[in-house]
Amino acid sequence: MREVVTFCLTAVFKTKAVLFMKDRVILEKIAKGDESALKYLYTKHYRMMLKLVLTNSGTEEEAKDIYQDALIVFWQKVTSGKLELTSKISTYLYSICLNLWRKELSRKSRLSYEEKDTPQYPDESRVESARIIHECVDELGGTCKKILSYYYFDKMSMQEIATKLDFANTNTAKTKKYKCKKRLDALVKGKYSASDFLD
Amino acid sequence: MDLNNNYSELIDTYLTGGMSESAKVAFEEALQTDPLLQGEFQLQQGIVEGIKDFRKAELKAMLNNVEVGGAFSTFKIAAGIGALLIGGLSLYYFNADKPEPIAAMPVPTKIEEVTPTASEENLTIVAEEIAPEAEEKSEIANDKVVIAAKKSKIVSPKAKEVRAVQLPNVIEDFDEDENPQLSEQLTLPDNNLNTTHETIIAKTDVNQITDSKFSFHYQFVNNKLFLYGDFDKKYEILELNSPNGISIYMFYDGYFYGIAQQKKKITPLSKIEDTDLINDLMTIKK
Numbered sequence: 001m002r003e004v005v006t007f008c009l010t011a012v013f014k015t016k017a018v019l020f021m022k023d024r025v026i027l028e029k030i031a032k033g034d035e036s037a038l039k040y041l042y043t044k045h046y047r048m049m050l051k052l053v054l055t056n057s058g059t060e061e062e063a064k065d066i067y068q069d070a071l072i073v074f075w076q077k078v079t080s081g082k083l084e085l086t087s088k089i090s091t092y093l094y095s096i097c098l099n100l101w102r103k104e105l106s107r108k109s110r111l112s113y114e115e116k117d118t119p120q121y122p123d124e125s126r127v128e129s130a131r132i133i134h135e136c137v138d139e140l141g142g143t144c145k146k147i148l149s150y151y152y153f154d155k156m157s158m159q160e161i162a163t164k165l166d167f168a169n170t171n172t173a174k175t176k177k178y179k180c181k182k183r184l185d186a187l188v189k190g191k192y193s194a195s196d197f198l199d
Numbered sequence: 200m201d202l203n204n205n206y207s208e209l210i211d212t213y214l215t216g217g218m219s220e221s222a223k224v225a226f227e228e229a230l231q232t233d234p235l236l237q238g239e240f241q242l243q244q245g246i247v248e249g250i251k252d253f254r255k256a257e258l259k260a261m262l263n264n265v266e267v268g269g270a271f272s273t274f275k276i277a278a279g280i281g282a283l284l285i286g287g288l289s290l291y292y293f294n295a296d297k298p299e300p301i302a303a304m305p306v307p308t309k310i311e312e313v314t315p316t317a318s319e320e321n322l323t324i325v326a327e328e329i330a331p332e333a334e335e336k337s338e339i340a341n342d343k344v345v346i347a348a349k350k351s352k353i354v355s356p357k358a359k360e361v362r363a364v365q366l367p368n369v370i371e372d373f374d375e376d377e378n379p380q381l382s383e384q385l386t387l388p389d390n391n392l393n394t395t396h397e398t399i400i401a402k403t404d405v406n407q408i409t410d411s412k413f414s415f416h417y418q419f420v421n422n423k424l425f426l427y428g429d430f431d432k433k434y435e436i437l438e439l440n441s442p443n444g445i446s447i448y449m450f451y452d453g454y455f456y457g458i459a460q461q462k463k464k465i466t467p468l469s470k471i472e473d474t475d476l477i478n479d480l481m482t483i484k485k
Binding site: 035038039042043046064068071072075129130133134136137138145148149151152153154155181184185188189 | 258
């Protein structure tokens with residue numbers, strides 16, 4: 001009986017700790033590329049951020065999209081080590097959401113205004129190129145995908161990548177990244193000649 | 200290929216923001232004048248953008264799969280109820296009365312020295328009730344309480360009244376070896392095997408018939424077993440008790456064969472395949 005009670009109490013307190021992570025801890029986790037911290041932030045401020053968009057002529061779908069984009073911007077800034085946060089995370093996220101939604105609103109109004117004059121067609125060649133590159137990235141192995149993602153998007157240092165992916169040292173990470181990039185280049189070039197990327 | 204490699208590294212440094220301002224300016228000027236560099240730059244730019252888009256899509260997909268909204272408040276409520284339950288259980292556990300100590304019941308104790316003499320008064324050897332001490336272990340099994348008693352003593356009938364316990368007569372100097380019958384009686388009975396197979400087998404008259412058209416047959420009538428064939432090896436007749444009565448078997452050349460009693464018809468010998476039966480027969484086989 002005592003063991004059961006102790007276990008339950010421990011579980012409750014541990015759960016409590018997860019529910020109420022401090023900003024400092026969240027930032028530390030994100031800096032190391034811990035995606036669970038991002039999930040935590042997402043659920044924690046979901047209602048507040050959605051309300052921002054919903055009360056400003058947005059739909060729930062748009063609100064979700066904007067909030068996710070804002071979180072990803074925040075993620076990039078923290079993982080790259082370029083963020084110096086002087087406010088609460090929620091305040092910072094709110095400001096990113098606000099900026100993104102304002103941009104979206106002006107894009108929508110500009111688009112609707114331009115549509116009246118000239119019909120808009122998507123740049124199919126760019127869409128096709130993006131699709132092909134996406135396919136080629138998908139063809140890479142799991143480790144290559146991670147290395148390239150962390151390097152180019154998360155902007156992690158080689159040391160951080162080596163730690164996260166459990167490489168022996170930064171040189172191993174560098175070599176691995178070089179090889180993965182070469183492989184991706186070859187895959188893409190195999191599908192397109194360089195001339196396809198010229199105007 | 201080397202040129203491309205050099206361009207790749209240069210472009211990579213530019214695209215990842217690793218260039219100094221002066222190097223950046225020089226690079227951008229070269230881009231304007233070098234078509235090869237331009238081509239490679241556009242390719243690399245597309246690839247890097249593709250990697251970024253891939254990673255962004257991955258993160259968005261991850262966030263899309265996260266449960267939010269109504270589920271969160273439900274979780275809060277569930278967590279609150281859980282916390283209340285835990286709190287209630289904790290209070291119950293810590294404030295609950297401890298179980299009362301089980302009253303010691305008198306049990307007969309082992310007496311180390313039992314020598315009542317005729318000259319003594321009629322003493323009754325009793326077991327004194329002794330409450331279990333804290334460090335003694337007490338077990339409850341089948342409503343009996345077994346308490347390890349620490350001591351016992353001989354008291355006169357005039358002492359305080361305690362319940363008299365009749366102890367069994369202890370045989371002194373008991374030597375197991377002197378009583379082989381006793382040890383026999385104490386041995387576990389065999390299973391259904393009949394070790395005394397003198398009954399039917401002793402009476403069975405085994406006759407071997409070689410000059411007949413039958414090569415490996417038998418006939419069993421009136422305790423007479425006729426074996427038809429050339430049985431040049433040693434055989435053994437065995438008897439086994441079963442719920443259906445006594446069964447007879449023959450062991451020959453490494454196999455067991457069933458012998459049906461009162462088999463007037465000449466019947467071929469058939470091997471026993473049942474492994475359990477074979478095991479039983481092996482135990483009684485000489």
